[in-house]
Amino acid sequence: MLIILHSILRFSHEDYSRATSLSTLIGSSKSSEKTEAPLVPPDYYFATGEANSTLAIDRRANATFVILARNSDTNGVLRSVRDIEDRFNRARGYPYVFLNEEPFTEEFKKRVSVLSASKMEFGQIPHDHWFQPDWIDEDKATKLRNKMQEDKIIYGGSKSYRNMCRFNSGFFFRHELVQKYRWYWRIEPEVHFHCDLSFDPFLYMEDQNKTYGWTITMYEFEKTIPTLWGHVANFTKLHPEYVAKDNALGFMSKDQGESYNMCHFWSNFEIADMDFWRGEAYTAFFEYLDSTGGFYYERWGDAPIHSIAAAIFLNKTQLHFFDEIGYEHNPYTHCPQKVETWQRGRCSCDQAKSFGYKNSTSLSDLGARIKSKWKPETVDENGGLYFEANAALPQPMLANATFVILARNSDLKGTIQSIKYMEDRFNSRYGYPYVFLNEVPFFEEFKAGVAAVSKSSMDFGIIQKEHWYQPDWIDEERAKKGRDRMVEADIIYGGSVPYRNMCRFNSGFFFKHELMQKYRWYWRIEPDVKFLCDINFDPFIQMRDNNKVYGFTISLYEFETTIPTLWGHVKVWSNFEIADMDFWRGEAYTAFFEYLDSKGGFYYERWGDAPVHSIAAALFLPKEKIHFFNEIGYEHVPFMHCPTGAQRLGEMNCACPGVTF
Numbered sequence: 082m083l084i085i086l087h088s089i090l091r092f093s094h095e096d097y098s099r100a101t102s103l104s105t106l107i108g109s110s111k112s113s114e115k116t117e118a119p120l121v122p123p124d125y126y127f128a129t130g131e132a133n134s135t136l137a138i139d140r141r142a143n144a145t146f147v148i149l150a151r152n153s154d155t156n157g158v159l160r161s162v163r164d165i166e167d168r169f170n171r172a173r174g175y176p177y178v179f180l181n182e183e184p185f186t187e188e189f190k191k192r193v194s195v196l197s198a199s200k201m202e203f204g205q206i207p208h209d210h211w212f213q214p215d216w217i218d219e220d221k222a223t224k225l226r227n228k229m230q231e232d233k234i235i236y237g238g239s240k241s242y243r244n245m246c247r248f249n250s251g252f253f254f255r256h257e258l259v260q261k262y263r264w265y266w267r268i269e270p271e272v273h274f275h276c277d278l279s280f281d282p283f284l285y286m287e288d289q290n291k292t293y294g295w296t297i298t299m300y301e302f303e304k305t306i307p308t309l310w311g312h313v314a315n316f317t318k319l320h321p322e323y324v325a326k327d328n329a330l331g332f333m334s335k336d337q338g339e340s341y342n343m344c345h346f347w348s349n350f351e352i353a354d355m356d357f358w359r360g361e362a363y364t365a366f367f368e369y370l371d372s373t374g375g376f377y378y379e380r381w382g383d384a385p386i387h388s389i390a391a392a393i394f395l396n397k398t399q400l401h402f403f404d405e406i407g408y409e410h411n412p413y414t415h416c417p418q419k420v421e422t423w424q425r426g427r428c429s430c431d432q433a434k435s436f437g438y439k440n441s442t443s444l445s446d447l448g449a450r451i452k453s454k455w456k457p458e459t460v461d462e463n464g465g466l467y468f469e470a471n472a473a474l475p476q477p478m479l480a481n482a483t484f485v486i487l488a489r490n491s492d493l494k495g496t497i498q499s500i501k502y503m504e505d506r507f508n509s510r511y512g513y514p515y516v517f518l519n520e521v522p523f524f525e526e527f528k529a530g531v532a533a534v535s536k537s538s539m540d541f542g543i544i545q546k547e548h549w550y551q552p553d554w555i556d557e558e559r560a561k562k563g564r565d566r567m568v569e570a571d572i573i574y575g576g577s578v579p580y581r582n583m584c585r586f587n588s589g590f591f592f593k594h595e596l597m598q599k600y601r602w603y604w605r606i607e608p609d610v611k612f613l614c615d616i617n618f619d620p621f622i623q624m625r626d627n628n629k630v631y632g633f634t635i636s637l638y639e640f641e642t643t644i645p646t647l648w649g650h651v652k653v654w655s656n657f658e659i660a661d662m663d664f665w666r667g668e669a670y671t672a673f674f675e676y677l678d679s680k681g682g683f684y685y686e687r688w689g690d691a692p693v694h695s696i697a698a699a700l701f702l703p704k705e706k707i708h709f710f711n712e713i714g715y716e717h718v719p720f721m722h723c724p725t726g727a728q729r730l731g732e733m734n735c736a737c738p739g740v741t742f
Contacts, residue, residue, distance in 0.1 A: 142283035144264035146170075146177045147253060149245070152186045155193070157270030162196045163736040165268060167505040169278040175266075176200035178258045182211045182244070196734055202258045210252035211244050213377055222377045229380060234304050237380060247376040249348070249383035251367040254355040266352045275407030276417060276426030282352050282403060292354045292399040293391040295346040296408045296415040297436055303343055305380040308373075310341035313389055316369050323362035329392040329400060345388035349410050352403070353391075362394045427504070427534050429497045480621035482602035484508075484515045485591060487583065490524045493531070495608030500534045503606060507616035513604075514538040516596045520549045520582075540596045548590035549582050551684055560684045567687060575687060585683040587690035589674040592662040604659045613714030614724060614733035620659050620710060630706040631698040632659035634715045634722040645686060656717050658694065659710070669701045 146165065150158050162177070176199050179185060185203040194201055213222070222240075229237025236242040253259060264283045286294060317324055317338075335342055357363055367386070375381045391400060407428045408415045416430035417423045423432060484503065488496045500515070514537050517523060523541045532539055551560070567575025574580040591597065602621045624632055634657050664670060674693070682688045698707055714737050715722045723737035 140284065141173065141175070142264050142281070142287050143262055144175055144266070144283040145259065145262045146175060146268050147259060147265045148177060148179050148268050148270075149181070149249065149253065150179060150270050151181055152183075152189050154270040155189050158189075158193055159196065159736045161268050161270055161272045162193060163734075164272070164274040166197050166734070168274040168276065170197065170199060172279070173281060174199050175283075176202070178256070178262075179203045180206055180253065180256060180258070182206045192738060196736060204256055204258040206248065206252075206256065210255070211248050213240060213244065217374055217377045222374075225378050229304070232304065234302065234380065237305075240377075243376050243380060246381060246383045246386075247371070250376070250381075250386040251371060254358045259355070263355055264352070265355055267348065267350065269349045269410065271411065272349070273409040275409060275414070275430035276405065276423070276428040278406060278426070280405070282406070286352065286354065286401060289401075290399060291401040292357050292395050293346070293387075294352040294401045294403050295348075296350050296403050296406055297347040297410075297413055298344060299347055299413070299436070300343040301345050301382065301385045305382065306341075306375070306385055307379060309370075309375060309379070309381055309385060309389075312370055312373055312375065313341070313393075314338065316366055317393065319369075320362070320365060323365070323394050325394055325396045327396040327398070328394070329397045333389060333392050341389075343385075345382075345385045346391070347410070347413070348382075348384040348387050350406075350408050351387065353387075357391075357395070363390050366390055366394070424533055427501075427536075429501045429534055431494075431530070479619065480513075480602050480625055481600055482513055482604065482621040483597070483600045484513060484606050485597065485603045486515060486517050486606050486608070487519070487587065487591070488517060488527075488608050489519055490521070490527050492608040493527050496527075497530055497534055499606050499608055499610045500531055502610070502612040504535050506612040506614065508535065508537060511619060512537050513621070514540070516594075516600075517541045518544055518591065518594060518596070520544045542594055542596040544586060544590075544594065548593070549586055551578060551582065555681055555684045560681075563685050563687075572687070578684075581683050581687060584688060584690045584693075585678070588683070588688075588693040589678060592665045597662070601662055602659070603662055605657065607656045607717065609718070610656070611716040613716055613721070613737040614712070614735040616713060617733065618712070620713070624659060624661070624708060627708075628706065629708040630661045630664050630702050631694075632708045632710050633657065634710050634713055635717075635720055636695075646680075646682060656691075657713075657715050664698075664702070670697050673697055673701070 148158060148161070158179075177193075177197070179193070179201065181203070182205070184205050190201075190203055213219075226238045226240070254265070259265065264287070266282070282294060285291070330338055332344055333341055367390075370376075370381070370386065404415075404417050404419065405422050405426065406415070407417055407423075407426060407430045409430065413436040414430055414434060416432045416435035417426060417428060418432060418435065486496060486499070496517075515531075515535070517531070517539065519541075520543070522543055528539075528541055551557075564576045564578070592603070597603070602625070604620070620632060623629070674697075677683075677688070677693065711722075711724050712733065713722070714724055714733070714735050716737070721737060724733065724735060
């Protein structure tokens, strides 16, 4: 319901999109004018040389990442930490503080610790900072929770959610593990960072006198905070000395503070100065609000609490929108809107789907909302050099090799994910090219989307008709009967002609494509796969120098009903394979494929390229020419290969649990 309401309001009510967009904080005084987000100046960008290889540190802020998580959040935390390490922290080495209301398990600590060389500390939250205070009237609180649950208010019946909101509002920065730090970056489980971040947000905020940074703004649900604004008004009357002269009240209210428009910074992402939360104004503000019981009698969230405090007690110039940080917390994403920023960050997000921009592309009318003379900072592009990610590769491209990706235009998002993992884990240091193949022309949007994720050369090809479609000599009536029988038997892809086309193409034709002819070696990649460990060697060179021909990570059984006449149903899973195309192009495999193809089994049955390749490699190659890549952590749902050995997992920064299929 939360997702539906926000989505409907965003697209059906212009005022919602406008009010919750960051245009309300950085725009011009005229709603018709387009404005650009203030960008971090080039001086703050750091050069790392070889991407992800060494720390890029001349100075560092007194800062940490803070992650509130439960033991059950392990997999989500792994994804979040992996993302921030790949996109930023491997070059900076900032520490992590993990907090939980109960002790972290050794399993949680072990799996998280291998992801980063940075210091990691694991703390338990004091009882009084987490659980509902004794002075709360539990009968009253229970009745109000039940009423919210009846009204279908999200988390309306949850006491633990209220504990979390109160803790994030007033206590996390007091924890003993956090006390030694001034700055923090809040990260939650299951978030994604879509762009390389080659500047230090902490140093930028420290140097520029910023206090609170965010990426997404939206509305709060009024039924969760019915009395909050009244209490805020009472507090400011009691303590007018805390109200900043050049505040951003206009972001919170259209009528000079008479009412609250429900706008807030989405606080699951925030980078801020804890001296503000620990200071006199916010301490008094939180203690006043806490004394009213609103966290438990209503369902006050930390997002409106933090947002209101920042807007009222800070000057506008102390608030900063990080347009450069591509961020996703399902279901919303912020994607940098300036093309140069998006390209420089090798962003994997869709600019058109960034939440909070009027018409999804432009920024406008902050001034109209806050009646401010504040103007966005501008960046002098000539004033310094931005760090170009992966500009210096550690070695030349030694093998005559390419990645090959068979994809449709509809696979854009999954293809970007796969390339991003490959670049972060391996190819940003090697620069091997990509070949994309499709039975129809690739859209320009597809080409631009994947090109933004890598600096390697990319070729886009159309598959020849005779290499893709069912041959004319196939008896279609017989083939259809075979497909229908498979559908009745619930055999996966049993009724699909396109799937059969793909299997035949991968078995006998991809290596014949004109774009592939110039290469000897290939690494097959599919959309929506993940590479879970750093690959600190060149698999192509390893295979070439050690006289290997076929490399794999996962082996499993084929469904016998799909290949009843093929023989032998043990296979390696060919959605991952690194191989020498001279083998596929050679006399033995050519004769083998042509013989099999002449039998019509790709269409009369449902022969897959995996058993065809596997059987050929097993029969026609000496076993020493087949190589199992234990070192390459790989996932293609529902199966995963994770390198064995705890030491190896740590050395390769693996984001997998140490078990494999």
